[in-house]
Amino acid sequence: MGRIDVLPSLAGADVAAGGVTGGRLGVDIGGTFTDVALEAAGHLFSAKVLTTPEAPERAVIDAIRAVLADAGLAPDELSIAIHGTTLATNALIERKGAKTALVTTEGFRDTIEIRHENRFEQYDVNIDLPPPLVPRRWRLVVPERMDAKGRVVRALDEAAVAAVAERLAAGGIESVAIGFLHSFMNPAHEERTRDILAARLAGVTFTLSSEVSPEMREYERFSTACANAYVQPMMGRYLANLEALLRAEGLICPLFLMLSGGGLTTVETAIRFPVRLVESGPAGGAIFASHLARECGLEKVLSYDMGGTTAKICLIDDYQPQSSRAFEVARIYRFKKGSGLPLRIPVIEMVEIGAGGGSITRVDRLHRISVGPDSAGADPGPACYGRGGAQATVTDADLLLGRIDPSGFSGGRMALDFAAAEGAMQRDIAAPLDLALPLAAFGVSEIVDENMANAARVHAIESGKDARGRTLVAFGGAAPLHAARLADKLGLDRVLVPKNAGVGSAVGFLRAPIAYEIVRSQLQRLDAFDADAANALFAAMRAEADAIVRRGAPDAPLSESRSAFMRYRGQGHEIAVPLPVRSYHAGDAAELMAAFAAAYRRLYSRVIPGVEVEVLSWVLLLSAPAPHAETVPPPEPPPSHPPPARRRAVFDADRADFVEVAIYERAALAPGAVIAGPAIIIEDETSTVVTNNFDARIDRFGYIDLIRRGGAT
Numbered sequence: 001m002g003r004i005d006v007l008p009s010l011a012g013a014d015v016a017a018g019g020v021t022g023g024r025l026g027v028d029i030g031g032t033f034t035d036v037a038l039e040a041a042g043h044l045f046s047a048k049v050l051t052t053p054e055a056p057e058r059a060v061i062d063a064i065r066a067v068l069a070d071a072g073l074a075p076d077e078l079s080i081a082i083h084g085t086t087l088a089t090n091a092l093i094e095r096k097g098a099k100t101a102l103v104t105t106e107g108f109r110d111t112i113e114i115r116h117e118n119r120f121e122q123y124d125v126n127i128d129l130p131p132p133l134v135p136r137r138w139r140l141v142v143p144e145r146m147d148a149k150g151r152v153v154r155a156l157d158e159a160a161v162a163a164v165a166e167r168l169a170a171g172g173i174e175s176v177a178i179g180f181l182h183s184f185m186n187p188a189h190e191e192r193t194r195d196i197l198a199a200r201l202a203g204v205t206f207t208l209s210s211e212v213s214p215e216m217r218e219y220e221r222f223s224t225a226c227a228n229a230y231v232q233p234m235m236g237r238y239l240a241n242l243e244a245l246l247r248a249e250g251l252i253c254p255l256f257l258m259l260s261g262g263g264l265t266t267v268e269t270a271i272r273f274p275v276r277l278v279e280s281g282p283a284g285g286a287i288f289a290s291h292l293a294r295e296c297g298l299e300k301v302l303s304y305d306m307g308g309t310t311a312k313i314c315l316i317d318d319y320q321p322q323s324s325r326a327f328e329v330a331r332i333y334r335f336k337k338g339s340g341l342p343l344r345i346p347v348i349e350m351v352e353i354g355a356g357g358g359s360i361t362r363v364d365r366l367h368r369i370s371v372g373p374d375s376a377g378a379d380p381g382p383a384c385y386g387r388g389g390a391q392a393t394v395t396d397a398d399l400l401l402g403r404i405d406p407s408g409f410s411g412g413r414m415a416l417d418f419a420a421a422e423g424a425m426q427r428d429i430a431a432p433l434d435l436a437l438p439l440a441a442f443g444v445s446e447i448v449d450e451n452m453a454n455a456a457r458v459h460a461i462e463s464g465k466d467a468r469g470r471t472l473v474a475f476g477g478a479a480p481l482h483a484a485r486l487a488d489k490l491g492l493d494r495v496l497v498p499k500n501a502g503v504g505s506a507v508g509f510l511r512a513p514i515a516y517e518i519v520r521s522q523l524q525r526l527d528a529f530d531a532d533a534a535n536a537l538f539a540a541m542r543a544e545a546d547a548i549v550r551r552g553a554p555d556a557p558l559s560e561s562r563s564a565f566m567r568y569r570g571q572g573h574e575i576a577v578p579l580p581v582r583s584y585h586a587g588d589a590a591e592l593m594a595a596f597a598a599a600y601r602r603l604y605s606r607v608i609p610g611v612e613v614e615v616l617s618w619v620l621l622l623s624a625p626a627p628h629a630e631t632v633p634p635p636e637p638p639p640s641h642p643p644p645a646r647r648r649a650v651f652d653a654d655r656a657d658f659v660e661v662a663i664y665e666r667a668a669l670a671p672g673a674v675i676a677g678p679a680i681i682i683e684d685e686t687s688t689v690v691t692n693n694f695d696a697r698i699d700r701f702g703y704i705d706l707i708r709r710g711g712a713t
Helices: 056-071 087-094 158-171 188-200 218-248 267-272 280-296 394-400 418-433 437-462 479-490 501-511 531-552 586-604
Strands: 002-005 023-029 033-040 043-050 078-085 100-105 139-142 152-154 175-179 205-208 255-258 264-266 300-306 311-317 327-329 341-343 351-353 359-363 369-375 471-475 494-497 515-525 559-568 575-579 613-623 646-652 657-665 674-676 679-682 687-690 694-698 704-708
Touching: 023 056, 023 280, 023 501, 033 056, 033 501, 043 056, 043 501, 056 218, 078 218, 078 280, 078 501, 087 218, 087 327, 100 158, 100 218, 139 158, 158 188, 175 188, 175 218, 188 205, 205 218, 218 255, 218 267, 218 341, 255 267, 255 280, 264 267, 264 515, 264 531, 267 531, 280 300, 280 311, 280 471, 280 501, 300 437, 300 479, 311 437, 351 437, 359 394, 359 418, 359 437, 369 437, 394 418, 394 437, 418 437, 437 479, 437 646, 471 479, 471 501, 479 494, 479 687, 479 704, 515 531, 531 613, 559 586, 575 586, 586 613, 674 679, 687 694, 687 704
Parallel strands: 023 078, 078 255, 100 139, 100 175, 175 205, 300 471, 471 494, 657 679
Antiparallel strands: 002 043, 023 033, 033 043, 255 264, 300 311, 311 351, 327 341, 359 369, 494 704, 515 613, 559 575, 559 613, 646 657, 674 694, 679 687, 694 704
């Protein structure tokens, strides 16, 4: 917990909401820690507390109380609260959602189990597929049919729907997903089915596939609807309880939720579409990194967010994080695309692996060190937390390597048990591999860093980009400990560790605009482009998005961006193509074709002449202004060479032994300070390891800038 000066671009910015000046609060619930950032009066205050898995809202209230006390503010002085959470994600991964049913078109009962019939692990004869969220006995069908243009082929059998209602009531179903064939073109049958069921099923929540994911491809649409229905009762209760607790604490400001796509929305919309929150925490981190990239003029950035449970990598180009409209959750095979549950939602695209500070490490059957994806979490946590955790984790390894001060962890409020970490590492890694304890801990660290580097390389290649030549922006409680070593493995010459890095996602929430993205499917061939149909579709999407965004930004000017997902006719997948925001006419087909060719060439270094191009889906993003104001950045400070606060033995990778290194306290370092590696810069929420290959300087914004010796400047 501490106070930090706000970034210069925010100093003096208006932090008012509704004309009342007050603090802005960001809250991020992670698997291990709950982070809070409070921005008020030109300063940023932060707090990090252990998450309380059995009642997550309790940790939120504890952290808010602590940060308000530190800032000297009363709860009613806050102007806005922004929240991101992994609760929906965890419910999907752990299968702890509501008892859910799927009502679908007769003949399509098993769509979510048949999947695509593809094999993500081609040579595994015992391949495991993720079981559907809805078991077969609760996948119920009714006679009805729409064609691909939304015309009724077979009327809805309302008597069959009434019979389904009786079965659902008898079975104690809590939530119902309704997904009919081609409902994205005409939702009338889904809406009528909901009305009939709702009249007979009190207290049951309903999700329509035509609302949560109005796109073609029924497997992904039905899967998304089932996931939304599965978490909707739990998330509805949680958000209602949290709102009540915040009001009881005296917070009268509006509460907004961070969406996976990087925008903010109201509690009402979040309760309606909780599946859009699955990546809300990591999305805040990507927004945080993109803000820093713009502030520092970094056009190509690799965002590295490592917390207590997972590590995330995101590519940021021209100050914008890479986005997607598809996401997989609860993968059974690590890194294997296709082994999880597909969700068709707007999302900031990133690669996420189970390699956080709390990730459990072990020796596998082939006598290799394995890390994660399971985590010790917050309860009991790593062995060194002294809360009953018995298995060795990444944090235990970092402690044994000297990167973490056992008496100064979390600003000295949480003493670490060095002996417990030694015992767990000796038993789980050193003894099975007959290694000295320091080498065992170093082996764990190397596996984590190599896994992250490999994931980053693959993600960049799959995106048609290159990880090299980028600046690594490191944040989260564990990332600054590993960032320099990760940069070595990726061949990067620069690492930036911002202020308040340990609570980066929570700070990112404060930088996010109130926004909403809508995707609609409408198949069009460009050689027969129907401009009137495209204009009508965008007008309807704009009206729907405007109604949602205006709930949180009633008077703000709104900006609109558009894109379309296109492909060569006959291809199985499409690519995103930016579109101009204006009314279209028939002659725009050539412009759309040129935009598609440019996007296709960027990804595949070629185009295919003579093949028709078609649009499958259209995307509209409506956004209020981001809450910051541009100001003149501070001047470059003169260099200085401050003395270290003390020295400590830290394991050196090049020498494979411990060496004495200088320890600096970040709060005492002024802009312009130059620090030669090896060294460690400590702060309340994290520590930055400066390896032999790097020198560090505190730049004009107060960020730690690691520059490779002999590399880029």
